[in-house]
Amino acid sequence: MLLAKAITADEHQTWKTYGRLPDHVDLDRPRAQAHVIAEQDRQMRNAQMLASLNISPMALQHLARR
Numbered sequence: 534m535l536l537a538k539a540i541t542a543d544e545h546q547t548w549k550t551y552g553r554l555p556d557h558v559d560l561d562r563p564r565a566q567a568h569v570i571a572e573q574d575r576q577m578r579n580a581q582m583l584a585s586l587n588i589s590p591m592a593l594q595h596l597a598r599r
Contacts, residue, residue, distance in 0.1 A: 540548065544555050583590055 540555065540558055544558075548554050580590075583593065
């Protein structure tokens, strides 16, 4: 679950110590959680790229409509 980033290192330690997983962890569908995190990572990379170029996302949408 750590590799799929379904839980953090602190949550993993709590799981090992007390045998309890956080409520947001779904053991039946761990790939869905990994997919959500991958999408969040992609969005963060895009936002960082735009910020490094000093381009506002709203300005980019305006230019795309032209």
